[in-house]
Amino acid sequence: MGKCILVTGGAGFIGSHLVPRLLKAGYLIRVLDNLSPQIHGQIPQGLNWLNKPDVDFIRGSVTSVEAWKRAIENVDTIIHLAAETGTGQSMYEIRRYFDVNIQGTAILLELLQNDKSENSLRSLIVASSRAIYGEGSYKCAEHGVVFPDSRSWSRMSLSDFDLRCPLCGAIVQMVPTDETAPFKPLSIYGLTKQVQEQAVLMFAKTRGINGFALRYQNVYGPGQSLRNPYTGILSIFSNLARQGQPIEVYEDGMESRDFIFVEDIVEATCQAVNYAGNFVGSLNVGFGEAVTVNTVTHEINNYFGGLSDVLITGKFRVGDIRHNVASMKRTKAVLNFIPSVTFKDGLHRFLAWVEKQPVEDKAAYQRSVVELQNRGLMGIGRDS
Numbered sequence: 001m002g003k004c005i006l007v008t009g010g011a012g013f014i015g016s017h018l019v020p021r022l023l024k025a026g027y028l029i030r031v032l033d034n035l036s037p038q039i040h041g042q043i044p045q046g047l048n049w050l051n052k053p054d055v056d057f058i059r060g061s062v063t064s065v066e067a068w069k070r071a072i073e074n075v076d077t078i079i080h081l082a083a084e085t086g087t088g089q090s091m092y093e094i095r096r097y098f099d100v101n102i103q104g105t106a107i108l109l110e111l112l113q114n115d116k117s118e119n120s121l122r123s124l125i126v127a128s129s130r131a132i133y134g135e136g137s138y139k140c141a142e143h144g145v146v147f148p149d150s151r152s153w154s155r156m157s158l159s160d161f162d163l164r165c166p167l168c169g170a171i172v173q174m175v176p177t178d179e180t181a182p183f184k185p186l187s188i189y190g191l192t193k194q195v196q197e198q199a200v201l202m203f204a205k206t207r208g209i210n211g212f213a214l215r216y217q218n219v220y221g222p223g224q225s226l227r228n229p230y231t232g233i234l235s236i237f238s239n240l241a242r243q244g245q246p247i248e249v250y251e252d253g254m255e256s257r258d259f260i261f262v263e264d265i266v267e268a269t270c271q272a273v274n275y276a277g278n279f280v281g282s283l284n285v286g287f288g289e290a291v292t293v294n295t296v297t298h299e300i301n302n303y304f305g306g307l308s309d310v311l312i313t314g315k316f317r318v319g320d321i322r323h324n325v326a327s328m329k330r331t332k333a334v335l336n337f338i339p340s341v342t343f344k345d346g347l348h349r350f351l352a353w354v355e356k357q358p359v360e361d362k363a364a365y366q367r368s369v370v371e372l373q374n375r376g377l378m379g380i381g382r383d384s
Helices: 013-024 065-071 094-114 153-157 188-207 233-241 262-273 293-303 329-335 343-355 363-374
Strands: 004-008 028-033 055-059 077-080 123-129 138-140 144-146 210-216 218-220 247-249 259-261 280-285 310-312 315-317 378-380
Touching (some): 013 262, 028 065, 065 094, 123 262, 188 280, 218 343, 259 343, 262 280, 293 310
Parallel strands (some): 028 055, 077 123, 210 280, 247 310
Antiparallel strands (some): 315 378
8 A cells, every 4th residue: 555645735736746646656546635616616517536536635725623633544645734824815815824824734733743553654845925925135236145135115106116135225136036035025925834844844843754845936827726816827817818807017017926837736746745865944936937927928928819909007006026037056965856848838738628618607717806905915116
């Protein structure tokens, strides 16, 4: 009989790719997932693999002690993916994000610590996030590598979106952010992921087991929710572009992200599962390349025939970063992991999948925008 792996959030976007891969490798899988309507809709689709004999599915929340008690029985490895995600939403649903991301993890760790029968646990892997870095690493011509604070509302209101050196005020240039960068989250989501990561790694070190905090960058790919307005710009923009609806680009469109295809995320996570040595620490999981939002918008709109008007709005959201690119040196050294799917190839695979999906409510995203505006979490530059 193979080893048993618990995957929380296993029916979600990343989990639905990871679980079949683990099953193919011969593992017994237990999944804990609440099948959130925000992600899956009222009637979850495409989860037939949950009925396989090697999958023990538990429908429940990570905030439930009883669900956790059943889920952790006789498992070798725990992959903790379940979390509330979405930078903007986290800024006003604060208690919900703390309850799920921090309190849910606290329940897990307390049960593991106090139930001495759970000696079979070998490894604990948590899906962390690049959001814990905040703006991340930049280089100043005078002061070298610096870690800027969040951009001020007053500067962004003047359409001044670039990052500045915290020592001299000069404009700085983005450089890859490595795992030694300080924690400087700009959103409640980022803060909860920081606390979650630190708690898991502290527990792993104390318990003497492997502990991996995989700091996923901007994950995308087939299976990503098209109905969740907080899921990311690729899903949002593709849903608008195929309906010929206007696409609103925030700031000046030159902000950038490190996009990583879901198959590469699965590969890195499996490398952590199969790691033969001893390790407790954090690892970036990205492609290591910055792609601007303008590039994203152009590629998506062109794929769907260029039917959408692209509007550079100058709007900005509290909690958003300017740029992001991950250093992958440590991840390569520890896991021998090198991402293989380029952004262009991955995006076209994602959009080909999108074309086959039902068109989602185009108003859902606009409702999320109005929510941010009503709560004072969105502004607009003067020159826009």
